[in-house]
Amino acid sequence: MVRDLVVIGGDAAGMSAASQARRLLGVDELAITVLERGDTTSYAACGIPYWVAGLVPHRSDLVARRAEVFRDKQQIDVRLHHEATAIDTDARTVSVRDLTSGAELTLSYDDLLIATGAQQVRPPVDGLDTPGVFGVQTLGDGQRILDAMAQRSPRHAVVVGGGYIGLEMAEAMQLQGLDVTLIDLAPQPMTTLEPELGALIADAIRTMGIDLRLETPLSGIEAGADGWVRAVTTPGGEIATDLVIIGTGVRPRSELAAAAGIPVGPSGGIVTDDHQRTPVDGVWAAGDCAETLHRVSQLPVSFALGTIANKQGRIAGLNLGGGEGRFPGVLGTAVTKIHDLEIARTGLGVREAEAAGLSVEVSSITAGTRAHYYPQSSEMTVLLVIESGSGRLLGGQIVGGLGAGKRIDVLATALWNRMQVEDLVQMDLAYAPPFSPVWDPVLTAARSAAGNAGRDAGKDAGPNAR
């Protein structure tokens, strides 16, 4: 008998799952229908800032695989412009609206995968629908920003939100030749990092010529006589602008699931087990809309990260295809950059560790990204969050020049393997002058942290300059 799999959401998690399930089961065993309310499957939202910046020439460059390819090569019935509007978990049906014709239809499923992603958290002000105010979530958003730049030749942009999307869009606007003001209600950009690193980022952003205004919430949007945005208002006054980019974060898009009685957890994501199953029979969830386990805090979390969405989609697809896969949880490892400043984090920050009931120490060092005598070495700061007493690594954060950011992967690997800072000190990492000092900054950070706590296993580790 042919089973019916319906997938809601045709991007990273949904299409990974559909492809993986199809690899395991042919059309005579599994019929797969994907509902995608947009016009594209498998698109790289992560690439939007670089496309808007002009670094990626074509919208199509951001599409990994088009709907036709899924249809022709994998016999996956992808229905674009189709929105799931309700789920009945007793009847095992999904109500669907064809956004092109307006027709309503009902699909039956044996298994349902919810992969509806995340939605923007919009600041609580009027006027966000004013022409010239843009979100950055879909390829359509990117196209609208590019169209506005082509048609109106803007000179000034206000970016609202100093998280990673805000920073990436601030860079994009600068690369397009606009003057940029970046506002954030918090006292630092990148609030997921410790204040010490937030201050470094703030200084660097200002040096880049961006007018960074912290503790500056958006309080309104003003339109000009032609209806196009003219200014944003803040408690400190009005900022005249030609474009506004909203980058104020996202949250799991879990309303459809919640309305159907599918449990949503404290993080706002759909509750899943390590197979990506929800507690409701036959219903699965993966990607930004799903809640998962943090490997360090052991608490439920939701992260909007493409890395996690692709992996969870694959695990869901393995299990839906009759195989066996387990999702082992996350560390929340993330990296971004603004011009030459690279920013990364993994694991727990101080607030998160304390919220998990852990007692922590913080240790940070600043070192060169390359040997001090090699050209173009720049500074990088590594901050480690360590459990007091045990010396267990709980988290790491990095801010620095070229080559700094991806070093977070060493810390993520250490965290994944529950290492202590002493173990990290001894790790055999590669060295040559163009790549790092002989003691890589990550090792120096671990050595300093171990030393601070009187646990300096690295003190006899050899010369520190070559």
Ligand SMILES: Cc1cc2nc3c(=O)[nH]c(=O)nc-3n(C[C@H](O)[C@H](O)[C@H](O)COP(=O)(O)OP(=O)(O)OC[C@H]3O[C@@H](n4cnc5c(N)ncnc54)[C@H](O)[C@@H]3O)c2cc1C
């Ligand atoms: C500008 C930007 C930059 C980013 N950069 C990075 C990065 O550098 N690194 C990183 O790891 N992550 C990054 N991300 C996050 C990453 O893009 C997401 O984590 C990833 O796309 C999540 O995949 P998903 O399949 O869970 O959800 P989505 O990609 O959001 O896909 C969900 C899909 O479901 C569809 N949908 C929703 N509701 C319905 C419905 N009711 N019916 C039918 N269809 C529906 C939506 O149209 C959407 O296409 C970035 C995101 C953005 C927006």
